[in-house]
Amino acid sequence: MIRSLAALLVCALVIVARPAAAAAPVERVVSPGGIEAWLVPDSSVPVISLHFSFRDAGAAGDPQGKEGLARFATSLLDESGDDLDNAAFQRRREDLAIQLGFNAGLDDAGGSLRTRSETRDAAFDLLRKALTKPRFDARDVERVQRDLVASLNRDSEEPRSIASRTWMRMSFPGHPYARSDRGSIPGIEAIGIEDLKGWAATRLARDSLVIGVSGDIAAAELGPLLDRTFGPLPAKSDKPVIADVTPGAGGQLVLVQKRIPQSVVVVAQPGIARENPDFYAGYILNYILGGGGFTSLLMEEVREQRGLAYGISTQLVTYRHAPLLWGSTATRNQETGQTIDLMRSIWQRFAQGTVTDEQLKDAKTYLTGSFPLQLDSTANVANVLVAMQLDHLGIDYLERRSSLIGAVTLDQANRLARTLIDPAKLATVVVGEPAGVKPTMPAPGGF
Numbered sequence: 001m002i003r004s005l006a007a008l009l010v011c012a013l014v015i016v017a018r019p020a021a022a023a024a025p026v027e028r029v030v031s032p033g034g035i036e037a038w039l040v041p042d043s044s045v046p047v048i049s050l051h052f053s054f055r056d057a058g059a060a061g062d063p064q065g066k067e068g069l070a071r072f073a074t075s076l077l078d079e080s081g082d083d084l085d086n087a088a089f090q091r092r093r094e095d096l097a098i099q100l101g102f103n104a105g106l107d108d109a110g111g112s113l114r115t116r117s118e119t120r121d122a123a124f125d126l127l128r129k130a131l132t133k134p135r136f137d138a139r140d141v142e143r144v145q146r147d148l149v150a151s152l153n154r155d156s157e158e159p160r161s162i163a164s165r166t167w168m169r170m171s172f173p174g175h176p177y178a179r180s181d182r183g184s185i186p187g188i189e190a191i192g193i194e195d196l197k198g199w200a201a202t203r204l205a206r207d208s209l210v211i212g213v214s215g216d217i218a219a220a221e222l223g224p225l226l227d228r229t230f231g232p233l234p235a236k237s238d239k240p241v242i243a244d245v246t247p248g249a250g251g252q253l254v255l256v257q258k259r260i261p262q263s264v265v266v267v268a269q270p271g272i273a274r275e276n277p278d279f280y281a282g283y284i285l286n287y288i289l290g291g292g293g294f295t296s297l298l299m300e301e302v303r304e305q306r307g308l309a310y311g312i313s314t315q316l317v318t319y320r321h322a323p324l325l326w327g328s329t330a331t332r333n334q335e336t337g338q339t340i341d342l343m344r345s346i347w348q349r350f351a352q353g354t355v356t357d358e359q360l361k362d363a364k365t366y367l368t369g370s371f372p373l374q375l376d377s378t379a380n381v382a383n384v385l386v387a388m389q390l391d392h393l394g395i396d397y398l399e400r401r402s403s404l405i406g407a408v409t410l411d412q413a414n415r416l417a418r419t420l421i422d423p424a425k426l427a428t429v430v431v432g433e434p435a436g437v438k439p440t441m442p443a444p445g446g447f
Helices: 002-016 069-077 086-095 117-132 138-155 159-171 185-190 193-203 219-230 279-291 297-304 333-350 357-369 371-375 378-390 397-406 410-420
Strands: 027-030 036-041 047-054 099-104 109-116 209-215 253-257 262-270 309-317 324-332 427-432
Touching: 027 219, 036 219, 036 378, 047 117, 047 378, 069 099, 069 109, 069 138, 069 193, 086 117, 099 117, 109 117, 109 378, 117 219, 138 159, 138 185, 138 193, 159 253, 159 262, 159 324, 159 427, 209 219, 209 378, 262 333, 279 297, 279 309, 279 324, 279 333, 279 357, 279 397, 279 410, 297 309, 297 324, 297 333, 324 333, 333 427, 357 371, 357 397, 357 410, 371 378, 378 397
Parallel strands: 036 209, 253 427
Antiparallel strands: 027 036, 047 109, 047 209, 099 109, 262 324, 262 427, 309 324
């Protein structure tokens, strides 16, 4: 009971933390050993949150035939470490109410730590054990392997998962982006303990490490902790070079037959890179087209005016080697063809540069006004600090963000719409038994 109460306490403290980034500038902390972190101190509650990422350590670097290695390895990092087997590791984490987790995406791998101030040193030490001396005990490996295979089996029947994986495979043939960041069943089953150890030894290194911290800790205290926690990692990583790529299935439509009452539709085209000077104009365009909830063009015409779908949305996906403008919806089988035709017509109209001054102003108001909600806890602040570094936004980004969005002009937005939004580059995947839909190419295999 005491352990449960402690866990509830740390959760509550994280939730009620005020938006620290709004109250203090970001500090660049460099440890005595040269490890850098960005810090927003916040002593309003006795909680510390740390996020970290290893650049280019994600699933795109998984070796052929062992797809899922990054996900498999990160799933095991919080199982044990150094002198603590699984039982001892989990008991210590629970006794101290430490929240610790790891993950792997397509581009990067990383993790997070949240702890009360009074258990700070013990929490950072637990992270050190997990990260720098992972055990990969056979019993844990076998159990997690079974869990991952079971999860992939479930994914293989989930329509949205099928649609997303099919789109990536049809659009990036021969490129690592064609492989799911969750791996494949044959890939997971082919991975052994030596593969996991090799991944940790070559991917988790200081030269690719990015760290964000927020909470009840000062810069002078953080520096030595960084050295103790991350200092034992190798200095240099050894990871494959991933080539930039452009989606290659523009204008194509793939149908995956599945007996479900609603068809799932995914559409996407090349997007805009995060470092592109026009990114903020693209950010606004996405909001107007499909990112703005009930105020977006797609939601207004597809749902509100015609009732073809309950929800429809777009987003900018900023993959490092292939940014995308991604959209999705689900609609009744008998109305799927009509829905796709309508989406394409809206895309075509938007590509002509039809943004109005009112739409631009509304988008700016929302995108600047809602951002502080992303900074409502130390955990969220630490996460944003990592994203700022991965995207090379500059340490003063939080101070400049509103002005960057505000500086977008109507001419700039419409000029970008005419060059970025391109129905001819739109690739479509439908999963279901849709009416009025004719595929232009067969679904790729290999799942």
